[in-house]
Amino acid sequence: MKTIRLNAIALAVSALAVGFLSSSASAQTVMRISVSTAQNSHQGVAIDTLAKEVEKRTNGRYKIQTFYGGSLGAEREAVEAVQLGTQELTWTSTGPIPNFVPEVKILDIPFLFRDYAHARAVLDGPIGQDMLKKFESKGIKALAWGENGFRHMTNNKRAINNPEDMKGLKMRTMENPVHIQAYKGFGIIPTPMAFTEVFTAMQQGTVDGQENPLSVITANKFEQVQKHLTLTGHVYSPGVFLMNKGAFDKLSPADQTAFLEAAKVAAKANRDRVDEDERTAVKYLSSKGMQVVENVDKAKYQASLAPVFADFEKQFGKANIDKIRNYK
Secondary structure, eight states: OHHHHHHHHHHHHHHHHHHHHHHHHHTOEEEEEEOSSOSSSHHHHHHHHHHHHHHHHTTTSEEEEEEOTTTTOOHHHHHHHHHHTSSSEEEEESTTGGGTOGGGGGGGSTTOOSSHHHHHHHHHSHHHHHHHHTTGGGTEEEEEEEEEEEEEEEESSOOOOSGGGGTTOEEEEOSOHHHHHHHHHTTOEEEEOOGGGHHHHHHTTSSSEEEEEHHHHHHTTGGGTOOEEEEEEEEEEEEEEEEEHHHHHHSOHHHHHHHHHHHHHHHHHHHHHHHHHHHHHHHHHHHTTOEEEOOOOHHHHHHHTHHHHHHHHHHHOHHHHHHHHTOO
16 A cells, blocks of 8 residues: 555656646747858847847747748748747838838838948837838837948949949849849849849849849858959948748747847847958958959949939928938
């Protein structure tokens, strides 16, 4: 009888232990986040840092699985998935964002930002923070701004020394109406396509070239399929951490703060990697055989877009553009 009683107690203790372990395991919520570039990139750094910081700040109750290289879909598809709630998080450039939040289009105006310090100050200040709130009515919680960097032109046809050299080039562009309008102003034949298709399109000659920040060009080994690079710096490309609003709203206030603070840390890591890439990329790409035009008269490029700028002032309001352009 005593043996039976002891066995019963042992079974009860074992059952309690299993129940405790099961409840501990179930207490962890797993989420997913994706980017369109490789893990060893400024975007990979962004989501890796976010995942680490969220897990640390929530004591492991939230685990974020990270996916790279568009494995969960291209940027627009990932934003749609976050909006629908079939994916919890993503990090994306602002390329596809105007399809969801039209107010963000203004950030894609060429030559709007003077330099990195100016762009970051705008996004981290009242203008950028107010813009993040615009996402909420679309079912998306924007956690923080990150960045891709200033965009430059690459192609396989010829060196771009002046705006006239861009005429007739078939260039991949983001699915972004502001970019497309501006590049038509340069005389480019814009060819919108998802980022995940770009390398193959250039390799096969479907397009002559593309435009992206140095961080993106190096991370995706575009030097393997492109001969010429010109440091036009024609558009600043922000990035943004997005989360399904329903998923965010279900978090406790403390966990909401943890996600927001984690995104700030991740944004800094993302920007730091962009800064690092900017310091080393030109030398690296030159060593791989790319012909780089470093000295660019940006005033000429801006002058060639005068009619486009006039139309942008009608679209967005001159005062709104100047508010960003002159922000200090």
